[in-house]
Amino acid sequence: MVRIALALLAALVLAGAVSAAAPPTAPLVTFAGLDSTNLPGVNPADVQLAAGPGTLVETVNTAIAIWTTGGATPQLVRGQQLGAFFSNASTNRTGDAMTDPRVIYDNVSGRFFAAVFDITRVELDVAVSATSDPNGAWTIYPLPSGGCPDQPRLGTSDAVVVVTDDQFSSCRGRGVFLGGEVNVLSKQDLLAASPSPRRSHFGPDNRFAAITPAQSLGTTPTEYLVAVEQSGATIQLLHFDSPDISTVPFTAVTLSAAIGNPPEARQRGGVEPVDVGDNRAQNAFFEGGKVWLTASEQCPAGDGACARVVELSTGGKALLDQTLALPNGRSLFYPAIAPDERGNVVICFGYASANDDPSLGYAYLRPDGSVSGPFDVAAGTSPNASGRFGDYYGATRDPDDPSKVWIAGEIGNGAGGAALGWGSTVAAVRVPPQPPAARGITAVPRGAGGASFSAELFTEAGATRYHFEYGPTKAYGSSTPAASLAASVRSQVVTANATGIAPGSKVHARLVAANGTGEATSADVVAAIPAAAPLVAYPAPATSRAGAAVTLRALVSPRGAATTVVFQYGTTRAYGRRATARVSGAGRRTVTVRVTGLTPGATYHFRAVATNAKGRATGADRTFRV
Numbered sequence: 001m002v003r004i005a006l007a008l009l010a011a012l013v014l015a016g017a018v019s020a021a022a023p024p025t026a027p028l029v030t031f032a033g034l035d036s037t038n039l040p041g042v043n044p045a046d047v048q049l050a051a052g053p054g055t056l057v058e059t060v061n062t063a064i065a066i067w068t069t070g071g072a073t074p075q076l077v078r079g080q081q082l083g084a085f086f087s088n089a090s091t092n093r094t095g096d097a098m099t100d101p102r103v104i105y106d107n108v109s110g111r112f113f114a115a116v117f118d119i120t121r122v123e124l125d126v127a128v129s130a131t132s133d134p135n136g137a138w139t140i141y142p143l144p145s146g147g148c149p150d151q152p153r154l155g156t157s158d159a160v161v162v163v164t165d166d167q168f169s170s171c172r173g174r175g176v177f178l179g180g181e182v183n184v185l186s187k188q189d190l191l192a193a194s195p196s197p198r199r200s201h202f203g204p205d206n207r208f209a210a211i212t213p214a215q216s217l218g219t220t221p222t223e224y225l226v227a228v229e230q231s232g233a234t235i236q237l238l239h240f241d242s243p244d245i246s247t248v249p250f251t252a253v254t255l256s257a258a259i260g261n262p263p264e265a266r267q268r269g270g271v272e273p274v275d276v277g278d279n280r281a282q283n284a285f286f287e288g289g290k291v292w293l294t295a296s297e298q299c300p301a302g303d304g305a306c307a308r309v310v311e312l313s314t315g316g317k318a319l320l321d322q323t324l325a326l327p328n329g330r331s332l333f334y335p336a337i338a339p340d341e342r343g344n345v346v347i348c349f350g351y352a353s354a355n356d357d358p359s360l361g362y363a364y365l366r367p368d369g370s371v372s373g374p375f376d377v378a379a380g381t382s383p384n385a386s387g388r389f390g391d392y393y394g395a396t397r398d399p400d401d402p403s404k405v406w407i408a409g410e411i412g413n414g415a416g417g418a419a420l421g422w423g424s425t426v427a428a429v430r431v432p433p434q435p436p437a438a439r440g441i442t443a444v445p446r447g448a449g450g451a452s453f454s455a456e457l458f459t460e461a462g463a464t465r466y467h468f469e470y471g472p473t474k475a476y477g478s479s480t481p482a483a484s485l486a487a488s489v490r491s492q493v494v495t496a497n498a499t500g501i502a503p504g505s506k507v508h509a510r511l512v513a514a515n516g517t518g519e520a521t522s523a524d525v526v527a528a529i530p531a532a533a534p535l536v537a538y539p540a541p542a543t544s545r546a547g548a549a550v551t552l553r554a555l556v557s558p559r560g561a562a563t564t565v566v567f568q569y570g571t572t573r574a575y576g577r578r579a580t581a582r583v584s585g586a587g588r589r590t591v592t593v594r595v596t597g598l599t600p601g602a603t604y605h606f607r608a609v610a611t612n613a614k615g616r617a618t619g620a621d622r623t624f625r626v
Contacts, residue, residue: 033060046099047424057103059082061100064081100391124183139193148167148171149166156215157222162213288491296333306325331351333349344366367439367458434460436464436513438456465514467480503560529560532560535556536618539553552579553592566579567593569595570604
């Protein structure tokens with residue numbers, strides 16, 4: 001295990017400017033999902049959502065629904081209890097108690113994967129669609145457990161399908177938590193409907209809880225997983241490359257501010273507060289070499305529940321760490337995240353307050369760390385009086401239109417008039433057009449008096465012009481030549497070089513970028529340009545006489561290091577006599593010495609020799625007559 005300590009602040013983007021995010025826009029479409037009339041007496045809902053080509057799949061406790069999305073309004077084509085859905089010719093699970101469903105669409109294979117906890121059989125069941133159509137056939141794989149495998153979670157890479165759970169000693173009463181458990185299955189075998197897919201198993205291990213596989217949005221040989229260490233002080237980053245594992249390698253990333261357990265949320269009417277869960281990772285995704293996760297947490301101000309969003313490099317470095325808080329006394333719970341194609345992260349969440357029944361909203365996080373305001377998607381119409389309110393919400397990117405993100409979550413609406421009444425809402429949202437976003441700007445020395453600048457630039461799908469401004473202060477004053485990037489949905493690293501910077505000085509720099517929506521600037525960074533060997537020249541005149549004394553002058557550039565200037569003089573080029581001065585700094589200055597004891601009428605040779613830690617410079621031979 002590698003432990004990395006990071007000096008991060010919440011809402012900090014490393015070397016990136018936090019610019020204003022445009023207000024979120026109304027959903028493209030909103031419709032009612034599954035509700036408690038489908039599941040009499042079942043609570044909580046545990047909403048999950050997956051989007052495939054022209055289809056949506058929603059799962060809740062304990063049902064599944066499939067919609068087609070080709071028209072203006074999604075059309076329900078299948079609704080089924082999970083027990084029936086996970087039954088096959090060999091095993092009838094229609095009477096089983098099923099809970100904690102998960103479902104994802106794998107972009108690489110074009111298949112859906114689903115998982116559920118079968119309480120009756122004390123097993124996890126994994127389902128794989130035969131095609132990209134979730135309304136077709138599925139292959140079912142049971143994974144027997146040695147304990148009670150609570151809250152399965154699901155993820156895929158090119159090579160593996162990973163199913164995790166939290167194992168307890170018993171599913172009845174208050175079982176003892178034994179630790180996180182991991183099943184790693186051969187993706188190739190599952191896609192081929194092999195009756196006995198290769199599988200490795202790890203755990204339970206009480207170092208881990210709520211191990212959350214990242215949903216991989218593109219091809220990757222490695223499946224990454226995250227877990228919030230139980231104190232909330234660190235993020236555990238795990239990875240698997242094959243279905244054959246014997247150990248679980250992980251990196252512990254220590255946060256400067258722990259993810260604290262969130263308090264319960266008040267709701268309208270002064271009834272029992274909403275249970276908002278704990279600080280476990282809610283969901284995660286992987287794309288472009290970065291892992292994102294979200295979790296509920298106590299707001300930094302100590303009042304109410306907020307969402308924490310963290311971005312990690314695969315090497316275990318926190319690239320961004322942000323907290324989303326809601327205004328007007330609202331508490332936020334069960335956040336779920338998914339990225340659009342431009343690098344913005346949509347955050348779906350539930351909320352409640354003394355003036356709000358449990359409701360659904362969303363916001364988004366820009367690549368530079370700025371967070372939009374919230375948008376109210378669906379307002380609840382009644383409080384939740386059950387004492388439980390879900391365990392998670394869902395968010396997923398649309399593979400047909402990657403600029404669109406689907407979200408789903410539970411709301412309070414008393415569907416069916418039952419005491420355990422609840423509803424769910426499904427919506428599609430799109431982040432509005434934005435100016436470019438920049439982060440990760442660096443400035444490093446390059447040779448004597450030069451610097452190289454670089455930054456990660458998100459064009460936000462618009463043709464972009466950019467340049468770096470630089471100078472001795474934040475007023476800058478110089479810039480690199482303007483350059484262009486074509487419209488792109490991926491970030492690109494842009495670079496430029498600058499010369500003519502005084503060695504031994506400091507240079508400020510920032511990136512300025514503009515597209516058709518607007519202009520953005522990065523944060524200011526400062527680079528120290530190394531010292532260099534001095535330079536020597538002579539002013540005109542280089543000498544002056546006052547009686548029997550002569551003043552010798554030289555133009556010396558110390559170039560950032562303490563410099564000794566020796567004036568050598570004498571009646572021949574062997575010199576023989578010397579006078580010394582000392583200077584420091586970066587810019588050029590006039591250095592003078594006064595020499596006496598000269599022979600009247602004689603011609604003298606002299607030169608200036610400047611020396612510092614970086615080298616020596618010798619001026620040309622000059623003469624003067626006394």
